[in-house]
Amino acid sequence: MMRKKSQSLLGMAFFGPALVLLTIFLFLPMILTLVFSFTDFFALNPGLTHFVGLDNFFQIFQDEEFRRAFLNTLCFVLIIVPLQGLGSLGLALLINKVTHCKKYFKVAFFLPVVMSLAVVSTLWIQIYSPEGILNAILENFGISAQPFINSASQALPSIAVMSAWQGVGYQMIIFLGGLQGINPALYEAADMDHATPWQKFKDITLPELKPLCIFVFITITIGAFRMLVQPMVMTGGGPSHSTYTMVYDIYETGTVNWEIGLASTMAIVFAVFVMILTVIQTIATRDKEEKDVDKKTKKK
Amino acid sequence: MLTKKQKRNNWILVIVLIAASLFFLFPVLWMLANSFKQDAAITRDMNSIRAFVPPALKGNFFDNYVKILTDTSFVRYMLNTLFYAAVLIILGVIVNGLAGYALAKIKFPFRERWLMIIMLLMIVPMETIITIHFLFIAKVGLLNTVIGYVLPMIVNPFNIFLFRQVFVSLPDDVYEAAQLDHCSPIKYFFTMVLPMSKSVVATVSVFTFLNVWNDYLWPSLVFTSGDLLTAQIGLNAITSNDNTTMGQKLAVITMITIPVIIIYSLFSKQIVEGVVSTGSKEG
Structure with missing residues (x-):
């Protein structure tokens, strides 16, 4: 009896510091975000706050800027997910096959991951500049100078290509890990049946990597939804709002304009999207983890 | 045992990947090479392969770095x-x-x-x-x-x-x-x-x-x-x-x-x- 009581005291003593911080910086902000999303809370004049029900939710979807930010975010996702997902899978397949310089290739394609988003963005402002190195290279191939981040039609795709460049090595490493986990006996059996490389890829590699593919593609999608630093550093959301994203709108509405009510509503909409994706990811990859656990326990 | 054809394919793959990795890394290579140059040299080199070559190791080689660290x-x-x-x-x-x-x-x-x-x-x-x-x-x-x-x-x-x-x-x-x-x-x-x-x-x-x-x-x-x-x-x-x-x-x-x-x-x-x-x- 005594022991049980001292255990729960000890438990709370160990868990306590984390619990206090979790309460102040996670539970409370989450609750407040939800509450504020139904109010017109303006932080510079908190006395005038009213409960407005679902008004904010209607208002943000009628707001030209938020709709633009929402569509830009979706557009960014549509460009970057195939680019980065298929790019990383392709690189992993090639590097897994290659017999020489494997280590160099891994490091080379992983290098941009090491650089922070702010650094990469600062660098690519120069790369994309009208008189920059990319236009100089294109000129050698007979392509005329492109405006890239200075034009409303090219800015978002340019940022997407840069972001895929920065992140592709990360997923490549995940896929390489997955490829090494495939049982070589499967390929040996296929060789005995004189399977072509394409058949081996289609019938062994792809099915074995399927859970990992889902995991990777959703990870990229979530990352794309959260995109903010690149336009913040490179374009300020412009030209003419063409690189304005959801998180950018939350940030400006909340911390620049102090319209916490509206910003909270946007944050809730954003969080719902990201959390749905995360839940799909968890469910879709749970089978794989269970299999991994089975393998590990069998080894023991 | 690898056949001759497989060996040749392997080498082609290595060469293709090396070319791809160099193209992939061109922003980083450009950054490194030009971080040692004055702006006039950066602009001058932009249209030639020298854009990816660092300048000669002379007295002012680290000028940009020194400037940032001191100023x-x-x-x-x-x-x-x-x-x-x-x-x-x-x-x-x-x-x-x-x-x-x-x-x-x-x-x-x-x-x-x-x-x-x-x-x-x-x-x-x-x-x-x-x-x-x-x-x-x-x-x-x-x-x-x-x-x-x-x-x-x-x-x-x-x-x-x-x-x-x-x-x-x-x-x-x-x-x-x-x-x-x-x-x-x-x-x-x-x-x-x-x-x-x-x-x-x-x-x-x-x-x-x-x-x-x-x-x-x-x-x-x-x-x-x-x-x-x-x-x-x-x-x-x-x-x-x-x-x-x-x-x-x-x-x-x-x-x-x-x-x-x-x-x-x-x-x-x-x-x-x-x-x-x-x-x-x-x-």
Whole structure:
């Protein structure tokens, strides 16, 4: 009896510091975000706050800027997910096959991951500049100078290509890990049946990597939804709002304009999207983890 | 045995990949080569292969770097960031480690439920609540202070969960033996549990460091000016200054990247393991 009581005291003593911080910086902000999303809370004049029900939710979807930010975010996702997902899978397949310089290739394609988003963005402002190195290279191939981040039609795709460049090595490493986990006996059996490389890829590699593919593609999608630093550093959301994203709108509405009510509503909409994706990811990859656990326990 | 044809194909693949990797890395190569040049030389070289060749190693070779190190507060920003990272690693390992240990080994009320809540918290994107963090810190007058920056970043559900997963498999008989020696639970945690779990402590520390070093939004909100900026925010301050030449900008971003490259090469094992097993960088 005594022991049980001292255990729960000890438990709370160990868990306590984390619990206090979790309460102040996670539970409370989450609750407040939800509450504020139904109010017109303006932080510079908190006395005038009213409960407005679902008004904010209607208002943000009628707001030209938020709709633009929402569509830009979706557009960014549509460009970057195939680019980065298929790019990383392709690189992993090639590097897994290659017999020489494997280590160099891994490091080379992983290098941009090491650089922070702010650094990469600062660098690519120069790369994309009208008189920059990319236009100089294109000129050698007979392509005329492109405006890239200075034009409303090219800015978002340019940022997407840069972001895929920065992140592709990360997923490549995940896929390489997955490829090494495939049982070589499967390929040996296929060789005995004189399977072509394409058949081996289609019938062994792809099915074995399927859970990992889902995991990777959703990870990229979530990352794309959260995109903010690149336009913040490179374009300020412009030209003419063409690189304005959801998180950018939350940030400006909340911390620049102090319209916490509206910003909270946007944050809730954003969080719902990201959390749905995360839940799909968890469910879709749970089978794989269970299999991994089975393998590990069998080894023991 | 490889046939002749397979061997030839292998070499073609190697050559194609080398060409691809060089093209892939052209922004980095350009950055390195031109960080040693004056702006006139950068513009002059732009249309030839010399754009990727560093200048001759003469007296003014490191000019851009020296200028940045002596004329701007860059060193100060780098040291700031190292200090914040050190503080957050120490506090983070203690707070999240203790919580992880409680969830793994100590029977206290609602333990399973807390664990469930921690796992649910892992899916909440930080961007959702960062406005409220900013409001809190502004309201209590901690904007532009180290405490205001550090406080919301200490606790991390992902790290609590990581610690818990490792601590749960620690043997119980060591704890019982320590109790017979009248070793207090806190002392046991610091002298036995943490040293037995060096690998997870290293993983959490490395990811905390990378997170602090690369973070942009939160420090840009908290630090409005002056001496407390982190390297990433200081970078913005330096590059948006009209007196900074292009060569100097390239020198700054090269220098900011060096500490991260050192960390990656020292801890590549932990990082790759972390990447492969969880696939989550931000936490």
